Every structure is written in C-alpha cells, then in structure tokens.
Amino acid sequence: MKRVVITGIGVISPIGNDAQDFWHNLIAGKDGISKLDSKEFENSPVKLAATVEDLDLSSLPKRDTKFDSRFTNFARIASKEAWLDSGLDIAKEDARRIGVYISTSIGGSETLSAGVRQLDEKGAERISPYFLQSVLPNTAAAKVSIDLGAKGSSMCHVAACASGSISIGEAFNKIKEGTADVIVAGAADASITPLTLAGFAAMRAIYTGDDKKLASIPFDSKRSGFCIGEGAGILVLEELNHAQKRGAKIYAEIVGYANNSDAFNMVSPDYEGLSCKDVMLESIQNANIKPEDICYINAHGTSTHMGDKTEAKAINEIWGSNAPVVSSIKSQIGHLLSASGTVEAAATVLMLQNGIIPKINYAVDTDKECELNLCKKEQKPNTDYALSNSFGFGGHNSSLVFKKWREQ
Numbered sequence: 001m002k003r004v005v006i007t008g009i010g011v012i013s014p015i016g017n018d019a020q021d022f023w024h025n026l027i028a029g030k031d032g033i034s035k036l037d038s039k040e041f042e043n044s045p046v047k048l049a050a051t052v053e054d055l056d057l058s059s060l061p062k063r064d065t066k067f068d069s070r071f072t073n074f075a076r077i078a079s080k081e082a083w084l085d086s087g088l089d090i091a092k093e094d095a096r097r098i099g100v101y102i103s104t105s106i107g108g109s110e111t112l113s114a115g116v117r118q119l120d121e122k123g124a125e126r127i128s129p130y131f132l133q134s135v136l137p138n139t140a141a142a143k144v145s146i147d148l149g150a151k152g153s154s155m156c157h158v159a160a161c162a163s164g165s166i167s168i169g170e171a172f173n174k175i176k177e178g179t180a181d182v183i184v185a186g187a188a189d190a191s192i193t194p195l196t197l198a199g200f201a202a203m204r205a206i207y208t209g210d211d212k213k214l215a216s217i218p219f220d221s222k223r224s225g226f227c228i229g230e231g232a233g234i235l236v237l238e239e240l241n242h243a244q245k246r247g248a249k250i251y252a253e254i255v256g257y258a259n260n261s262d263a264f265n266m267v268s269p270d271y272e273g274l275s276c277k278d279v280m281l282e283s284i285q286n287a288n289i290k291p292e293d294i295c296y297i298n299a300h301g302t303s304t305h306m307g308d309k310t311e312a313k314a315i316n317e318i319w320g321s322n323a324p325v326v327s328s329i330k331s332q333i334g335h336l337l338s339a340s341g342t343v344e345a346a347a348t349v350l351m352l353q354n355g356i357i358p359k360i361n362y363a364v365d366t367d368k369e370c371e372l373n374l375c376k377k378e379q380k381p382n383t384d385y386a387l388s389n390s391f392g393f394g395g396h397n398s399s400l401v402f403k404k405w406r407e408q
Helices: 019-028 062-067 070-086 109-122 131-135 139-148 163-176 194-202 240-245 274-286 305-322 338-354
Strands: 004-012 033-035 048-050 098-103 182-189 231-239 252-261 294-298 325-327 385-392 396-404
Touching (some): 004 019, 004 070, 004 163, 004 182, 019 338, 070 098, 070 182, 098 163, 109 131, 131 139, 139 182, 163 182, 163 396, 231 240, 274 305, 274 396, 294 338, 305 385, 338 385, 338 396
Antiparallel strands (some): 004 231, 004 252, 252 396
C-alpha cells in the first residue's frame, strides 16, 4: 500500500479566508460568531451565525460569481489556494491521475430558495438556465475539476455533516491503493438561509438565543444546540513518493480512516455511542497504532445535548482516565456542516505541524456527562498522532488519523 501525505491546504472560514489567517486567528482565540442583522433574517428564530466576511471573488469569472451558488465559490477559491500551496503543475502531471473529491451537505440552498421565490412571483419563464447546475451538490467538484484540468476520479460524497471527512478518507484510500497520484479533497457549505435555519430550529438542534458566549459551547452544561457556520476546507492529498520526487513540502501524513453507520435514527445519535466508538477504534487500527498513541482528538463537538454526550461516552470508553487532550474548534467557527470536518482536518494538520492545540472558547462548566480532558487553555504538547471526528444526520460517522511529519 502507498503512503499518503498532505501537501496543500486551502481554507475559507468565519475567522479567516485563507489557511494562514485561519490558523493565526484560531490560535488567537478569535470567534466568528455574530448577529444575523440583514432584513431577510428579521423573522428568523435564529439570531446568531458564523458567516464568511470580506470574501475576495476577483479570482473567479464575473459571470460565475453571478450565477454560481455560494458554496461553489467557496470551494473554487479554497481549492485554488490549496493547489497553489502544493506547488503542483498540471502540465507536468498525468491529469488522468489527478482527482477531485469535494462534498457538500445541502448544496446551493440560497439559490434554491431564490429560485422558488422567482417561480412563485414571476413564473417558470423567468427561471435561469443556470439554476439547476447552480444548486446541484456535485457542482463544486465539477467546477474545481474544470479549473484544474484534473481528469481523474471526481466525486461528491453526500453524508450530511460527515461528508467532507468522508471525502478526505475516500481520497486517502484511492491514493493508498495506487490508482491516483493526487486528489484535491474537502467540502464546502453555505446554508445560512431563512429556510435552513427554520428547519434546524424546528428540530431544536440549533441555538436560538442571542448571547454569543452561549451559542457554541461544546461539552458545556449550558449548551443548547449548535451555531451554524459556513466555509470550505480543502486538502491536497498526494502519494508520498510522488511528493518527494518533486521536492514538495509536506504538512502531515494521513494514516488512518474509517466510516460506519449508527443504523439508529435520522437525527439522533445512538445513545450508547457504539458506532462512534467503533469508528474511532477502526481508524486507529487502520493506522496500525494503539489508542494510547493518540495525543489529541479534534472532537465533532457540536454543542448539542445528545451529540456531545454520546461522543464523550465513546471517548471515555476507549481511553478512560487516560484520555488524550480533546477540543472542538466549533466554539470559534460554528458548525460548518459538511465543511466542518475538512476545516477541522486542516486545523488538526496545522496543529501537528506547529505543536499547538487551540483551546475551547467559552466552555467553562463541563457537563458531568461529558467529562473529558478538555483543552481549556492553549497547550503545546509533543504530539505525533491526532484523530478528527465527524458525525452526520442519518448516523454517518467518520474518523481520520493524522501523523506529524518528520523528515526521514
């Protein structure tokens, strides 16, 4: 089996629109949660969100920025950053062995909502011929493939909030088996719309208050739902020898991946955390290491009552009192849906490279049912292996294991 490394990172997030700014602001403790004050949200039950601000669209054709959905713009810009960061040149590669795996959970939700309004108000003849291609979940993967000239495997894995993590994992498997040299993998989501927020509020899954210090507090006793965010996280995964031959810089190695299903309920996790526990153990086994080798867990940690409780239970059943350091960066960036797993994967990789674990913001009173070795202040451990969890509606679970890169 081939070894797989990460040679490029691209991020668009509520705390930074490139990987460098994102990392700097993450470590600085900045949070991207703010009030939804535009007119379209005046009747929304949700008052706060983590939005992307000051996004530079100048690298995209004006026609595309007019007709494409926001999630596609996010994916294209972050993919360009990651590709340039990797130093790859498509002209020097076999384009048939360069793939693109970019996921989303909802797709062009704002374009869909606008299209429905236009149909109701102005009739079918006023619907844009670009409407369908703008809302399709696979549009981001297709557009990035076109942007790069990548002619290999191109996919959009849709598994709710585990989508992005699964895209990275499946890209890892594809390269590991030797059928691709490079895959640009990740996810993008931009679903902060009145309709989406109303849906989450009806499910009682989202925070509906107006205190940003309570909006996203993973594992805290006062948590009452997640704070929705938006953004994109893209990693360039590359076969090790391929990367070394061209002298690429290497951020980290991806060594383990697993995904499974709760087979329990569409919106609630398995209360016993059995599949959550199994997916972590399988990813660790896949990495050919032991649980005690994991020094840090980037938890899914959405700030929902049952989600946090279930994940904490699974972690404690594996590690007990010897649990590694645990944090959730959703306390700063909110829940980016499918993109949460990929932005968090990027954060985990950068943590390994820099030897810094960012603290959980605002969580001050840990729920007794969520007792973990939580990172409540910045830590600088000697960390070689880190695990990142992602769980989605429908019982989709995914775990990734990353290894600190050390020059041989």
